[in-house]
Amino acid sequence: MAAGAELDLSDLHGSLADPLLSAMNFLNEVAGRYPEALSLAAGTPYEGFYDVEDVHRALRAYCAHLRDKRGFDERRVRRRLLQYGRTKGIIHDLIAQYLSVDEGIDVDPESIVLTTGCQEALLLTMRALRRDERDVLLAVNPVYVGVTGAARLLDMPVHPVDGGADGIDLADLRRRIHRARAAGLRPRACYLVPDFANPTGLRLSLASRHALLELADREDILLLEDNPYGLFPLGEGRLPTLKSLDAGRRVVHLGSLSKSVFPGVRIGFAVADQQVLQADGDRFLLADVLAKAKSMVTVNTAPLSQAVAGGWLVEHGCSLVRATHDVRKVYQRNLRRLVDGLAVRFPAPSHVTWNTPEGGFFVVVDVPFEATDAALEYSAATHGVLWTPLHHFYDGRPALRSLRLSISGLEADEVDDALDRFAAFVHAYRRSSAA
Template sequence: MTSFARRAERVQPSAIREFLSLAGDPRITSFAGGYPDPTLFPMADLHAIYDGLLSAGNASALQYTASEGLPELRALVAARLTADGMPCGADDVLITQGGQQGLDLTAKLFVDAGDVIVAERPTFLGALIAFNPCEPDYRSVPMDEEGMDTDALEEVLRTTERVKLVYTVPDFQNPTGRTMSLARRQRLVELAEEYDVVVLEDTPYRELRYEGERLPTIKSLDTTGRVVHLGSFSKILAPGLRLGWALATPEVREKLALLKLAADTQNGTLNMRAAAAYLAGYDIEAHIAGMLPTYRHQRDLMLATMQEHFPAGTTWTRAEGGLFTWVSFPERLDVAAFQRDTLIPRAGIIIVPGAPFFADHPEGNHARMSYSGVPDERLVAGVRSMGELLRQALA
């Protein structure tokens, strides 16, 4: 009998991955994944870049490089972060395997078994998956239209021992799509300083804003170095590159780099060279701007179709960016059971039931729905069919 480490008890399958295994079936309409629209990938540009990198005499593109990440890429990322109000240099940046590795490494660095992580209610499921092997306890803080309720956060910090991290997705939060207001960002930094906790700011959707005012990052408001800022190329370039970054104080960044060295030595040199070549030779800001009308259209189409076909008593969020809406149904509806017994077999539709997004005290009457990457006709037909089945289930 294999005797697993205690931390393995907290390693559970992802509710998202469970359903995404169905997404390859052409009969299935998927509103489940947080996948960017693949029609928006800069395929021709990347094709040209990889052709150049794999040419004769360029073997260094396939060689080892620094564990912290390719120096050129770190410098280019640092320049973009500086332009976003976070002055830094290449030595302040760690290149990670997407944003997910940043979550994993930060938890390993700061969290011992029994320490407390404070998260939004609901929060990103992938973060919980990354944090769980560290055996934390969780406290949830409710959200409203301004994001995390910082008054409730203050009460948690005042009454809870061993809080190490406050985790937040401040821009177009996964799963709700909500954005934290400037006043609450400022208050979060004040509370972190007062109660001596680290803020982990996760920003994979930050640049996918298609309406409203761009807000400063939490890291840009940090004057004492207690905010760890994570970002990713997954939504602005391509997720298959598996490239993200962490920005932190030199002490924290160095320790994160040592943990990364232990985990995987480095990111793939070829993909880092490709990303650096793209940033240096192409206009990524124009590329991002070109994506936004598509996502805005997809959001508007999904919400308008829900408004027409979903039953009374159902509500949803209207994000100013990102890829998601958070749908809340009457409390008597068990969304996981509805999907398993009705939505998949009768309509061929998959969503993500909301319960796994709660760090504690899960609620089963919510769902995360993504509007990205589904053709218009299929999106409308899927939402309409889902509405009909919801009316029957709730009758």
């Protein structure tokens, strides 16, 4: 039999040979090889409340909503769920209600584009902003690898902005904008996760949010606000989203239902209410431009998935705060347990230090050795515990003496067990790397 076509990786798009694009697979692959290991690595949501029956119930709730509230007959219900659909999505009205109820964001539903996860919303937004080789994205570092990876696919350079202690160093952002402009580049937008960022867990203060919006206005850039973790503060207090404070339409708000419904539904969205001016003077919403790109990527987001997400929203009065009541308690309990457990296992003064986020899934730990991929392998093989080397969140940086711990996938007693294993790993690895 003929050997068949053979392609050379170096003949394919350059991003595909970039180690950055292998980061997620590498981390999943390590986890796959050590199935018995406890995971302080996974950022996947808690599964304890998952029930397939809920999917059927949500689907029925959405159909009932279409019949009872929208006056659809059976033929229209069937078509809505089973046919190709509107490119911008079919549950934009319900997402707009959620945004108003939970996030203080009041926008025309027409400015919302439903996407296949937030990841597609990110990709479409970057695609639109990358006109030519002068266009660059700024991103608060360390940054979620999905952003830098998607940017690579689009040949969009990402310029890092220092996160500082507060979640964004505004002086550095200003400096980076000016430096890029001086080099003949166009910084189009700054990407950030204002609430409990991945991987730092940091949350921007209210004052920083206002100052960032002012700076964006002054410097004429957009802000890409990614918000998967905002529903999970440690206490009751949530801070207003950038979009809810955005009088000047500087913010493209990117949402994900992966952590509030479940990731398998693959529903995200972009709120893009910016005006786009055409040469003949006509104006569009940026959402319409994103939809034009989307029509050539995924045509439309799976209506069945949208229907499940729509039913979920309908069942909870369009409040994801309400829908996540129980799981929020799990995350709060686990995060407290992790931070308290670190203090017990590494009493001050210690070579091991960490930050104390006000919510979300993640804590950054500084350790007295390089947290390399090899150290992770050793930790998994010898101590049965997984964590994430922080260097994966820095584009092209070699190993750092920092790592990310995540609390989202564990039961409460597993947090303690995982921390015992982690402490044993740290002590053993420190000794062996000092030797």
